[in-house]
Amino acid sequence: MSHTHAPRLDPVQIGLIGAGRIGTSHATLLAERVPGARLVAVADPRPEAAAALAAKVGARAATEPSEVFGDPDIEAVVITASSVAHAELVTAAAAAGKAVFCEKPMGMTLEEIDRGVEAASRAGVPLQVGFNRRFSADFAAARRLIDDGAIGTPHLMRSVTRDPGLADPAGVPPWTIFTQTLIHDFDTLLWLNPGAEPVSVYATADALVAPAFKDAGLLDTAVVVITFDNGARAVAEASFSATYGYDVRGEVFGSRGMVSMGGGPRSALVLSTASGRAIETVRGDVELFADAYAAELAEFAEAVRAGRTPAVTGADARRALAVALAAIASVESGVPVDVATGAVR
Amino acid sequence: MSHTHAPRLDPVQIGLIGAGRIGTSHATLLAERVPGARLVAVADPRPEAAAALAAKVGARAATEPSEVFGDPDIEAVVITASSVAHAELVTAAAAAGKAVFCEKPMGMTLEEIDRGVEAASRAGVPLQVGFNRRFSADFAAARRLIDDGAIGTPHLMRSVTRDPGLADPAGVPPWTIFTQTLIHDFDTLLWLNPGAEPVSVYATADALVAPAFKDAGLLDTAVVVITFDNGARAVAEASFSATYGYDVRGEVFGSRGMVSMGGGPRSALVLSTASGRAIETVRGDVELFADAYAAELAEFAEAVRAGRTPAVTGADARRALAVALAAIASVESGVPVDVATGAVR
Amino acid sequence: MSHTHAPRLDPVQIGLIGAGRIGTSHATLLAERVPGARLVAVADPRPEAAAALAAKVGARAATEPSEVFGDPDIEAVVITASSVAHAELVTAAAAAGKAVFCEKPMGMTLEEIDRGVEAASRAGVPLQVGFNRRFSADFAAARRLIDDGAIGTPHLMRSVTRDPGLADPAGVPPWTIFTQTLIHDFDTLLWLNPGAEPVSVYATADALVAPAFKDAGLLDTAVVVITFDNGARAVAEASFSATYGYDVRGEVFGSRGMVSMGGGPRSALVLSTASGRAIETVRGDVELFADAYAAELAEFAEAVRAGRTPAVTGADARRALAVALAAIASVESGVPVDVATGAVR
Amino acid sequence: MSHTHAPRLDPVQIGLIGAGRIGTSHATLLAERVPGARLVAVADPRPEAAAALAAKVGARAATEPSEVFGDPDIEAVVITASSVAHAELVTAAAAAGKAVFCEKPMGMTLEEIDRGVEAASRAGVPLQVGFNRRFSADFAAARRLIDDGAIGTPHLMRSVTRDPGLADPAGVPPWTIFTQTLIHDFDTLLWLNPGAEPVSVYATADALVAPAFKDAGLLDTAVVVITFDNGARAVAEASFSATYGYDVRGEVFGSRGMVSMGGGPRSALVLSTASGRAIETVRGDVELFADAYAAELAEFAEAVRAGRTPAVTGADARRALAVALAAIASVESGVPVDVATGAVR
Structure with a gap:
């Protein structure tokens, strides 16, 4: 048997913040439908929720977003936490140099959104919003x-x-x-x-x-x-x-x-x-929206790998x-x- | 051959005012699709329009509404004239004791409509509006x-x-x-x-x-x-x-x-x-709306024959x-x- | 009021043979939906059925087809009798010089159909079959x-x-x-x-x-x-x-x-x-098939009036x-x- | 960060035989849509076809089916070769103790199918056919x-x-x-x-x-x-x-x-x-049939993991x-x- 190794692009290493309903859906899709992504960590302040979802998708569990932001192997984060926390998490993730996919709404005020956009811009990381x-x-x-x-x-x-x-x-x-x-x-x-x-x-x-x-x-x-x-x-x-x-x-x-x-x-x-x-x-x-959710996450992975602006x-x-x-x-x-x-x- | 005469109700004798686009449609439907109605006269200020439509449907032509209102054989009128004339025609028709079907809008002001409604009420004639x-x-x-x-x-x-x-x-x-x-x-x-x-x-x-x-x-x-x-x-x-x-x-x-x-x-x-x-x-x-137009005209004929309030x-x-x-x-x-x-x- | 008489073509005078389910439907459509036709007689061996349908559509009742075939005012017949009688009725109607509309099947054998076709051809009358x-x-x-x-x-x-x-x-x-x-x-x-x-x-x-x-x-x-x-x-x-x-x-x-x-x-x-x-x-x-039935009967009336071969x-x-x-x-x-x-x- | 390892079932290690049109589709789905399967080898007599598909899906390439059958790490094979070869490949795979998914038709004669069924039965391996x-x-x-x-x-x-x-x-x-x-x-x-x-x-x-x-x-x-x-x-x-x-x-x-x-x-x-x-x-x-293909392959992986008879x-x-x-x-x-x-x- 020949041993030609695959020249596929390495999947983007992703950490997900927020193991709620949509977080569970996104994590599952990342694990099963998005070959360009590898979900490696799931964070949620509720340890059992984090552990359960992490186990389901074959990732590590964490309770603090900082554990994800601080992991040098993680290139990108998917934010599916409570809406009121979105803007702060976007800003922190971008500041840590991570590409960011944030569920809608990205913020509760225009100022919050502006801060997140600015943080991503300053860090030079792609920022995508979940308009599926x-x-x-x-x-x-x-x-x-x-x-x-x-x-x-x-x-x-x-x-x-x-x-x-x-x-x-x-x-x-x-x-x-x-x-x-x-x-x-x-x-x-x-x-x-x-x-x-x-x-x-x-x-x-x-x-x-x-x-x-x-x-x-x-x-x-x-x-x-x-x-x-x-x-x-x-x-x-x-x-x-x-x-x-x-x-x-x-x-x-x-x-x-x-x-x-x-x-x-x-x-x-x-x-x-x-x-x-x-x-x-x-x-x-x-x-x-199963196919649409998978497609937006694939778009995110592609944009991260290509270093380009995402579609949203x-x-x-x-x-x-x-x-x-x-x-x-x-x-x-x-x-x-x-x-x-x-x-x- | 036996000579049983049909016990059908006599069709309502109808005059139509206004030989424009919708007047032509209503006249044709009255002639061909509404067995409870007989269209006997068509009036329009333009003599050729009146004559052409009258000929098409086998009715008499007139140029003045008063020719229709004054005909004792005519029990009901269908008003398909210009919208601005609707209210006055409704009032005149009712005053002449005719049942009235009026295309929408029945009037351009609430006062116009009130006058028409009052006239019909006073005359005790059915009044239907063309909400098909x-x-x-x-x-x-x-x-x-x-x-x-x-x-x-x-x-x-x-x-x-x-x-x-x-x-x-x-x-x-x-x-x-x-x-x-x-x-x-x-x-x-x-x-x-x-x-x-x-x-x-x-x-x-x-x-x-x-x-x-x-x-x-x-x-x-x-x-x-x-x-x-x-x-x-x-x-x-x-x-x-x-x-x-x-x-x-x-x-x-x-x-x-x-x-x-x-x-x-x-x-x-x-x-x-x-x-x-x-x-x-x-x-x-x-x-x-071919079937709907035919149905609203049939409803009118039935209401007139039954002496009841029409559906609209x-x-x-x-x-x-x-x-x-x-x-x-x-x-x-x-x-x-x-x-x-x-x-x- | 001017008294322009309508130059419409005279409707075709029609007799219908067979007051069953489809006969009732055809008779009603002839009376209400086919302005080119006038249904003047309805024949059925059951006198009550004939009378009831005749009354409904404003026509005369008969029990014998011959009463229809022998009426010089009747130009055309619509045959909606029992299928087994179709061929014989077609032949007799054509022999009497009537245009013929026959419900399907026109006959139970090819020979029956051939006889009907030949009779219509010999009489020079239109023959239409009810393939609606x-x-x-x-x-x-x-x-x-x-x-x-x-x-x-x-x-x-x-x-x-x-x-x-x-x-x-x-x-x-x-x-x-x-x-x-x-x-x-x-x-x-x-x-x-x-x-x-x-x-x-x-x-x-x-x-x-x-x-x-x-x-x-x-x-x-x-x-x-x-x-x-x-x-x-x-x-x-x-x-x-x-x-x-x-x-x-x-x-x-x-x-x-x-x-x-x-x-x-x-x-x-x-x-x-x-x-x-x-x-x-x-x-x-x-x-x-309400519209289709009306259309095939209208086609028959038109073909009779125009003296041309019908569409079926x-x-x-x-x-x-x-x-x-x-x-x-x-x-x-x-x-x-x-x-x-x-x-x- | 906690390091809870995932308790997911290990994916079934799969070798695929036949890198044609449907083989390419199945291989891609196995790699991207079937988390219960891991496609580890792709065999095709045409070395470039095998190599190209293997590279695309991150698997090893082979030219001989025997390389797949002989690999002790491979638990199951998916047969997407030419139809005429199906029966022989099913029999050989089963004989090697591999679970078998075979594209339709499983054989060109009833005898071929019987031999394949018997081989799978003897080996006690699941056998599924591609009726998607x-x-x-x-x-x-x-x-x-x-x-x-x-x-x-x-x-x-x-x-x-x-x-x-x-x-x-x-x-x-x-x-x-x-x-x-x-x-x-x-x-x-x-x-x-x-x-x-x-x-x-x-x-x-x-x-x-x-x-x-x-x-x-x-x-x-x-x-x-x-x-x-x-x-x-x-x-x-x-x-x-x-x-x-x-x-x-x-x-x-x-x-x-x-x-x-x-x-x-x-x-x-x-x-x-x-x-x-x-x-x-x-x-x-x-x-x-994208979803249907993915579902039948998932069913196969599940049946193999559960050691039960597949749905087809x-x-x-x-x-x-x-x-x-x-x-x-x-x-x-x-x-x-x-x-x-x-x-x-």
Whole structure:
């Protein structure tokens, strides 16, 4: 037997911070679906969570992010910790010379994002943000068609996110629907209207799923209208309780045509009975976006190995957050808000 | 051969006012698809238009509405004249004791509608308004499901109208997109949220299809957000230029599920070639709504024969127009507008 | 009021023979959906059936076909009597100088069909057969695409008919699945492979829905393979018991692409709930083919008025029956049968 | 940092034989998508092919299968060599004590398959055959529904395979369409009619895509009808040239309902333009079945690690081949053939 050694590029050595739901999903994908990455460490302040996930994916466990940042063998970190900790972790990771993949939102304020971007820039490390929809086959194809001029100039846009359920309303921070959920829709709409800038935002929101938590600041249903400087109007819409599953859809209607994304069935199976036709729906984000999550992590590994800017950057995180903050200000004021200045109009 | 005469109910003798595009469609449907109606007269100020349509459908031609109103054999009139004349014609027809079917909008102001409603009430004649979507099989089925509780309480709603093209921008009156096009969407949304009242309206609109006509007041692209007193948020959206055809869709997302309407193909035909899969789209309202138009006219004939209130009334016209007027006020002011008072919020 | 009389063509005066299920449907469509026709008489040996239908559509009732054939005002007859009587009625109607529309099958033997065709030819009257699928929008569009070369030469074809249920197995004559049901599929496949001739037929059939009636000769499930002289292979398939409704589909796969027909939902409505997505299916032929039935009757009226050959002729009936007879012979022999000679191969 | 080592099961050490198209696909999936497997060696008689694939997946290259069979660290082999070599390789691998995954067809004769099955049985090693459709989400869900009784007893079945193109007709062995392509459909139909046995087979085939190669025995278009002992009739159909891509579909119609599989779009993207609606089709098997291929290889790794019988066995390979051989005999004889005896009926 010949012993030709593989000339494959060495996988990027990765440490992951945050062993929660999305951290578990990302860690598993890194271990099983991203050949360009090797997940070597998992950190979480809860020792059992860290140990369990580490064991599952064949990595070492840690409780302190510093254990990851201080490991010279680790080239890159994936941050899936609590959202409020994102910005600080990005900054610390970049300062330690690690490439950074950060789940959305990258920060809770524009200043936090700016600090993280600056830290990455200073360290000369790639910084990618987890706007996974761009990696979904249908949304990616839509952007290519828009770039090719297939639908002309966008006039009317739509992005919808409906979550299958609100497990624990008590644990959801105020404004989550804007900063955590609709932030995806805002990025999607900005990205699908290339070259245009959002001018103003009108938002209205309510607690219709869990009205008892409205006083605690939990809003579970929201509609946002964004007016762009090229005239396009975009509607983003979210709910925390879709009984039928996890529903992410998009639509861009332009001067020459329309692209529609999402809404596909769970599989190609159709059951026809005396009750009519039945089609299974997708029940969760991890199922819907399995390929997209794997693709964004592969993109990160490639960008790190190539030393190039990833496809989604801190600047993208900043733009989406600016829209989210304007939406929050609009709900508070009841009137449209200027995205650039945050002023009511 | 026995000579059993048919015990069918005598068809309602109908006169139609206005031989334009929709008048021609309605006249043809009355002649060919509505056995409970007999179209006996067609009036239009343009003698050739009246004569041509009358000849096509086997009716008499007239140039003056009064010729129709004064004919004692005519029991009911269908008003498909210019929108600005609707209210006056409704009032005159009712005063002459005729049952009235009026195309939308029934009037350009709430006062006009009130006068027409009052006239019909005084004369004791049925008055129906042309909100045809309620008679489309999918929208009608959606309402039944909502009544049955299949989707629970509405949380998020959507209604879309996209017209295939703006033939003559110069001839389109200002605010047409709200009073003529979105009026359908407003009625649909009000009807699909039974028991709820619209509280406030935010609208934004622009001239993206024909920017040169913006100064003349022509808006061709609009988005409207309606907040209801049961918490539901509804988005209505219209464009005057869908390259791919005539696009009417609706969606009601509630606490227990969602109904989606519209968006169907022109037929069940699918063509698969080296370019992929191709499906024909519906190109015009007359094609899309042929069955719905026939059904609303049949409903009118039945209501007249039975002496009962039709399924769509002047009160419905008033509610939809109130939303349209609030939307216009919102575009003018840039802020949300109270539907009941018309005040900016 | 001017009194311009309509220059419309006079409707064709029609008598209908057979007030059963399909006769009732055709009579109603003639009265309500076919302006070029006027149904003036309905004949059925059961006086009450004749009277009831006649009353419904505003026509005279008769019990004897001869009353229709002898009426000089009647120009054309629509034959919806029992299948076994079709051929004789066609011949008698043609002999009386009436144009003839005959439901399928036009006859139970090739000789019967030949006699009817000859009678119509001798009398110089149009003769149309009720192969309604050709008038369904999707199938008609498929044929146009095939004529335009969009899919190249047919290689593999499929036509499916599944009926929603077998109400009374006892009343179904032997071989019905071939002569009454699959006859539609045979015509469809011949028509969608223009210029080609069927060479041989292999068929297999069984009583799976109502096994108790197999001994009485009732077959309720069948598959037929037709080999054409241009190499195309077509599969026709039928069942008498589709729980989910009335299912008619077609597919033509050729050297350059494929057309697919049928399988559409009852309406564009989709219901999404915790159970997934639900779509209503079409439940009956009268619902599925309402427009197609109206179109074939309109075609008949037009052909009569224009004195031209209708779109579907007695020759088409003969070709389809030849395939049905070969299929029956194949079931009896267990081997493929030559269509031209009826010989086992 | 704690140094908890992962308690994951050790991946199964695998050698792959045959670095062709499907070998490359399987090797890549083993390396990137099957965490329970580690591909350590790739053998191919062409040294460059072996070296290139080995390098791509980080394995050692070999030219002789014996190098793989003789390696004590290798626990299992995946056979993706030329079909004619399958049976001998299965037997040799089993004799060497390796677990075996063999691409279809497992052998070209029933005797070959029997020898392989016996060898695996004697060695006590798992033997899995590459009927990947069973692992496709829609087909797998269909089988579960059938097992649950959702569609009752199968009456009419269909399985279709259409390949996107016939790259090199000259290189295709005779009967390939039955032994290589339709073998998938035969397995699918047998598997979706659990408990039933195929009784007789009628097949017809032709060279419509590449007629010039018909004399050389190449058939590129085929239709097969299988009659089962529970009365179900199944149609399998294949073509070597679908311009629109790779088309695999299935349908099982039973006494209580129907399941339909396949035919899904490439992604959820829909493009609507002046030409209508356009949907991308799937272009190749590796794209269509990526998840199914990964799942069958994962099943193999799991079965090996657990020492249990895999989900698809040599007995399944034998049953499917028996149908293929009967189909070939039917084409040769022109009449139906008995599956059990191979006799013409």
